Structures are given as structure tokens and as C-alpha cells.
Amino acid sequence: MPSPPFLVFTDLDGTLLDHEDYSHDPAEPALARLRAAGVPVILASSKTAGEIAPLRADLGLADHPAIVENGAGVLEPGAEAPEDRGxxxxxxxxxxxxPxxxxxxxxxFGDWDVPMIARRTGLPLAEAELAARRRFSEPGLWRGSEAQKAAFLGxxxxxxxxxxxxxxFLTLSFGGTKASRMAEIAARYGRPFTVALGDAPNDVEMLEAADLGFVIANPHRPSLPPLSGEAGGRIVRIDAAGPKGWNAAMERVIKGRGI
Structure with a gap:
């Protein structure tokens, strides 16, 4: 396939999607311009394939792969969610x-029923049911001490x-990261310029590995610490939160890349 002008890898919750209502409406102007220019926008999320497949279609991005369950798996272009539990x-x-x-x-999630997952995530019941259909990873909440947590993780x-x-959430898996999947997918497209957007600790490796990274503000969580590449301008912080910040970041890239 011909190499696109650049690739966009984006987190969902708190980045492309609003933290509270999961809307992406404020990001639609930049999304529309990227679609028109043939720039692949690749979703990279802790969400399951079952959650991402319909969302990817609604966003008009079904022709591109998506990174699911924090990089533990990839949903291929046009594919529906697999039925097996991996x-x-x-x-x-x-x-x-x-112990x-x-x-x-x-x-x-495996300790909760679907109504509890809906309460913990803020998702409607139907979407919470999709979130429960995990194949590679287990998100959850830690309620112990930091010392216990270190022993748990060890x-x-x-x-x-x-x-x-x-x-x-704290998410457990057998490995794979957003950054490693980003490198694999970029190779498919001929390794063009890569842009990454995120707001949380599980986005840091992806942000630091991209040619240009944007930290989107999230007032619902502590700010990320200074990141490698930030001092040199390779990683930029956007003051606006969620999809509004996403749109501002991408408008800056679209202008800078001459799209």
C-alpha cells in the first residue's frame, strides 16, 4: 500500500472520547479532515475488540487496524470481535x-457482574457487556496498600x-504494549511519520515512541510526570481536555504537515 502522509495513534477514554459521556463530537472537525486526506487514525485502547469494532465503524475508521486491551492484541481492518476468549x-x-x-x-472485571462493570466504568449496560468479553487482559481496582501492591505485582x-x-484501572495481561503494537502497525504502512495522543500512564511508552506525541489534559486524574522528549518539543501538552484537546492537537498537526 502507498505510504500515507502520517499515522495517528490515539487513546480513547479521556483523549478522543470524553471522560464522562464518551462523546467524540468535539474531535469530529479534525477527524473529518484526516479521513478526507487519507490519514489512518488507529485506535489504541484498553477496550476490548467487542467494544472497539462498532466504535471504529462509527468513527469511519474500519479500514484500519486497532490496538485493543492496552496492546495485548490487535483488531485487524474490517474484522469483527472474535468469539473465543483467548x-x-x-x-x-x-x-x-x-495468596x-x-x-x-x-x-x-471477572469478579463483577455486568451491572457492576457498568457502574465502575460509567458505560451503558450493553457496552459494559462488551467490555466484559475480554480475551487478553483483566482491568480492575486496587484497594490494598502500596507494599501489598508491590508484592501483588511481583x-x-x-x-x-x-x-x-x-x-x-490497573490492567493485567501477558504483555504487549501500545508502543510495541504501534511499531508493528507503522511497519505495515512503510513507517511514515507517527503521531500519538494520550492522557494516562499506559500511554506514556506510545507517546515517547512516536515522532510527535501529545499529552491531552485530563482533569480527572493527576498529570503525567515530565516525559522523555518533552523538553525538546517532541512531546507537547494540550491544555484542553478530551476530544476538544484532541481536535486542537490534530489541527496543529494538519497545519504543520501541510494537509
């Missing part, structure tokens, strides 16, 4: 083998399980 059952077994004192401090790491802090 390695999720294996992950839950390892989690339940932990009871550590296990009790972590409650994940015990899981010994079993090959990694953890990522996101905008809302």
Missing part, C-alpha cells in the same frame, strides 16, 4: 492462585503477567 481464562487462573491477602485487594510478574496503570 488467554483470559489462563490469566484469571493465575490471579486466583495468589488470599493479595488477591482480596484486587477486584477485576508475584504476578513471576508468572509472566504484566500490569499497566490506565486512566481508571
Amino acid at each position: 488467554r483470559y481464562g489462563e490469566l484469571r487462573v493465575l490471579l486466583d492462585r495468589l 488470599a491477602s493479595l488477591r482480596a485487594a484486587f477486584r477485576g 508475584a504476578l510478574a513471576a508468572q509472566g503477567v504484566q500490569a499497566r496503570e490506565g486512566g481508571r
Whole structure:
């Protein structure tokens, strides 16, 4: 395929989607210009393939791959969500083998019914049901001490399980990051200039690996610490939050890249 002018890799919740109502409307002007210019916008989220597939279609981005479950998997262009559960059952077994004192401090999606997932995420019930259909990762909430958390993460790491802090949840998986998937997907397109947008700790590697990264403000969580590349202007902070900030960042790129 011909190499596009550039690639956009974007987080969803709190970045392209509003933290409260999940709307992307304020970002639509820049999205429309990118679609018209043939610039692939690649979703990169902790969401499942079941959640991302309809959202990707609604955004007019179904011709491009999407990074799902924090980089633990990829949803291919045009694909629907697979029916199998991948390695999720294996992950839950390892989690339940932990000492009871550590296990009790972590409650994940597999410990909640769909109404509880809806309450914890703010999603409608139908979307919460899609969020529960995980294949690679387990998001949850940590309720123990920092010392317990270190022991919890260490015990899981010994079993090959990694953890990522996101905008809302601590997410467990067998590996794969947004940054590693970004590199794989960029290679498909001939490695053009890459732009990444995010707001949470699980976006940091992707932001630092991109040619240009934007930290979108999120008033609902502490600000990210200074990032590698920020002092030299390769990573830029946008004061506006959510899709409004996303639109401002992308309008800056569109102008700067001559689109």
C-alpha cells in the first residue's frame, strides 16, 4: 500500500472520547479532515475488540487496524470481535492462585457482574457487556496498600503477567504494549511519520515512541510526570481536555504537515 502522509495513534477514554459521556463530537472537525486526506487514525485502547469494532465503524475508521486491551492484541481492518476468549481464562487462573491477602485487594472485571462493570466504568449496560468479553487482559481496582501492591505485582510478574496503570484501572495481561503494537502497525504502512495522543500512564511508552506525541489534559486524574522528549518539543501538552484537546492537537498537526 502507498505510504500515507502520517499515522495517528490515539487513546480513547479521556483523549478522543470524553471522560464522562464518551462523546467524540468535539474531535469530529479534525477527524473529518484526516479521513478526507487519507490519514489512518488507529485506535489504541484498553477496550476490548467487542467494544472497539462498532466504535471504529462509527468513527469511519474500519479500514484500519486497532490496538485493543492496552496492546495485548490487535483488531485487524474490517474484522469483527472474535468469539473465543483467548488467554483470559489462563490469566484469571493465575490471579486466583495468589495468596488470599493479595488477591482480596484486587477486584477485576471477572469478579463483577455486568451491572457492576457498568457502574465502575460509567458505560451503558450493553457496552459494559462488551467490555466484559475480554480475551487478553483483566482491568480492575486496587484497594490494598502500596507494599501489598508491590508484592501483588511481583508475584504476578513471576508468572509472566504484566500490569499497566490506565486512566481508571490497573490492567493485567501477558504483555504487549501500545508502543510495541504501534511499531508493528507503522511497519505495515512503510513507517511514515507517527503521531500519538494520550492522557494516562499506559500511554506514556506510545507517546515517547512516536515522532510527535501529545499529552491531552485530563482533569480527572493527576498529570503525567515530565516525559522523555518533552523538553525538546517532541512531546507537547494540550491544555484542553478530551476530544476538544484532541481536535486542537490534530489541527496543529494538519497545519504543520501541510494537509
